[in-house]
Amino acid sequence: MNQHTIILPSACKLDCTGSSARAKSIQFGCPPTANTTLHVPYRLSRLSCTHTILDGISAEAYVEWSQHEPSPGVYNFTGELDIIHFFQLAQEEGLHVILRPGPYICAEREMVSSAVPRHCKHSVNYQARVQSWLNSLMTLVQPQLYGNGGPIILVQVENEYGSYFACDYDHTSWLRDQFSSYVGTDAVLFTTDGAGDSYLQCGKIDGVFATVDFGSGTNVSAAFHAMRNHQAHGPLVNNEFYPGWLSHWDEAYQTVGTNQVTKTLDEILATNASVNLYMFFGGTNFGFLSGANYGSKYEPQLTSYDYDAPLTEAGDPTGKYFAIREVVGRYLPLPDLALPETTAKGEYGVVSMFPVVSLLEDEVKSGLGTPTVIEKYPLTFEALGQSYGFVLYETMVPSDIGDPSLLDVKTIGDRALVFLDKVLKGVLSRSRSITTLSLITKGNQTLQILVENQGRINYGSKINDTKGLLSNVTLDDSELTQWNMTGFPLSSISWLQEKNTKNLSETLLLPAFYRGEFQLLENNLTLDTYLDPTGWDKGVAFINGYNLGRYWPRAGPQVTLYVPGSFLRPYPETNTIVLLELEGTPNNLQVKFVSEPNLGNTNYSTKKV
Known part of the structure; x- marks a missing residue:
């Protein structure tokens, strides 16, 4: 990176030959292409960025290879996958973008097979796949780089490569050269790895600026000392500071205390380091896109990616948000803008679900299989x-x-x-x-x-x-x-529209589809709401054709599913909810739409403290 010096909009150099310089301001993670491809619906992107800008100036943008290339050589950057829309929106809101295109991203997302896992050693076939992907992606990205007048100031090369066994310097150098051929000096290339020598030894790439990641309660001095062991000069950067944590099904909801978060954040800023909060706004893993971990056993992750983050799954500020903002204000000027407020939520009441058809029937195999x-x-x-x-x-x-x-x-x-x-x-x-x-x-x-x-x-x-x-x-x-x-695959359930519902008294062999309909009141707005499937065992929920994701209240901790208001139809149109219930139904065959989430976190609050 000695050859790369970029002048950021604050007239502050991100000079990797120096030893200080904070990149203008604290950098907070506006949900990655997250706004378009990961955890936030396309139509809610601007709201999420507007709430984020109140505490910082940078939006972090993951790009999910597997969604943009659903099958080899077939690329999609339209609709919910329109990353250019996100970059333009960020620029309109005065945000700069930290781009994280992988090839591997983690992000608690489904590691679907079309995007070959990247921890293999040098492989001609794998590198050919990566080269084709990067050519498709980066030719779109190039006009959005800062040096070309766009908002992208940093571009990540791989992600946490040092956490894996391959440690193939030839491969990571090849990746660097691939990215450099598109980025040149129009943005800064960087890596992110755990804050330890064992991670940085394989994760650091010659000629690429290294950053680290660590969470609350970490010894900040020791973490940045590890970074200095492998990179003697340049700004100190924690590119993933965790103000919350992910949760799995069938375990307690994971939280990180606000006091612990603000204490460590204060220590980071006191060293004149830059920091990116991951996640500042988590959002939702709609559909089947939540991933899994493997600790002592296989651990599937929740549909919700609320993450106990400063902004809730619906984008509302929490007490943690305001506490973080106060810490930031000790070191940086805060924007003179109105503070975000909790948005109104819809409580649309009870909906009766009528039996439609059992999944194992031959006609369903023909229609949906x-x-x-x-x-x-x-x-x-x-x-x-x-x-x-x-x-x-x-x-x-x-x-x-x-x-x-x-x-x-x-x-x-x-x-x-x-x-x-x-x-x-x-x-x-x-x-x-x-x-x-x-x-x-x-x-x-x-x-x-x-x-x-x-x-x-x-x-x-x-x-x-x-x-x-x-x-x-x-x-x-x-x-x-x-x-x-x-x-x-249930990528579409439109076939079910042609099927009539049965009487409530009729019993279907499970698994089975159930359908309900409701209208908003004439003067109701299409507000965000939460689907409460209490009494149902386990399954998948759809509203107006959108796959809301998996529900599993018997296992928990998550009970409700987030329903963006943009998924709803205004009066007098009819809203249709479909459940694929796998294992057990309540006697009344009802669900309800409520105004408060139930994620199993007893301390949930959107109030300022």
Whole structure:
């Protein structure tokens, strides 16, 4: 980086040969392309950036390769994936952009298979994929670089590469050269790694400015000392300071105390360092895009990405927001603008859900399923060309099986409902290491296993995370063969519009679709609201065709699903909600729309403190 010096809009040099200089101001993470491609709907992008600007001047923008290249060589930068819209919006709001295009991003997002994991060592095939992706992306980005009059001042090369085993300097140098060929001196290239020698040893790239990441409670001096061990000069930068943390299903909601956050933030700013809050505004992993971790076990992440961040999932300021703002004001002038306020939320009441059709019916396979594939042994989601949702595996039970018999699926990704002739018999679970099930079977029954992808692992050594039945299936040690496989990606559920609902008194075999309709009152605005599925067990919710994501109140901690007002239809139009319920329904078959979220965090508050 010795050759790169950029003059930032404040007339302050980000000079990587020096030893100080804060890049104009504290940098807060306005949700990454997040505003368009990650956690915030396209139509809410400006609001999120407006709230962010009150505490800082930079918007951090991840670019999610897997969403922009859903299949090899097919690129999409339109609609919700319009990153240029985000850059233009940021510039209109006076924000500068820190671009983080990967190729790997983490971000607690689904590491879908089309974007090949990046921790492999030098590979011609992988580098060809990366080169094609970067050419498609960076030719769009170039006019948005600061040197070309755009808002992008920093461009990241890879992400936390030092956390992985490859440590391939030839590969990271190649990546640097790829980015440099597009960026030149029009922005600054940088890396981000953990604040420790072991991370920076492999993550630091020659000629690229290094930053670190660490959270509240960290020894700030020690963290930046590690950075100095590998980069003697230039500004000190914490590019991911964590004011909250992510949460998983079936665990307590994770929080980080405000006092702890402000104490560490104060220590960072006292060293004249720059800092980026990740996340300042978390948002939502709509659809099937939440990822997973693997600690002592597989841990799927929530639909909500609220993150206990300074701004809530709906973009409202919290007590933590105002406390952080007070700390920032000790070191930097604050904008003379009105403070953000909590927006009104809609409480639209109870909606009755009517039965529509069971998922396992043949007509649903034809209407919503992929063409059935027949193979001797079960194939993975990836081998079937499917990224998200569910795959139904079906085979016949042999006639010479004992009573009872033991079904054994040694490796599964991730959760499976087991049926005999469409009747649910039990659940297999990767998270709970449940891979066997005792069955009472009869010859020539149909064994059906519906496998759910609960989210691919997005960080750590198990990042190559395939889905489906990942081993052969046995029944009393007899290997089962001749499988029919039908995918249900549920990228569209428009087929259900043609299906009439049934009477509430009619019972469907689960899993099944349920549909309800409601209108807003004549004078109601289309306000943000929260879907409360209390009483339902586990499934997926859609409103007006938008996939809100997974609900699982039985496991928690998250109960409600965030519904942006932009997803709703104003009076007199009809709003339609669809649930795919997998495991159990309430007696009244009702949901409700409420004005307060329930994420399992008992200290939730949007009040100024």
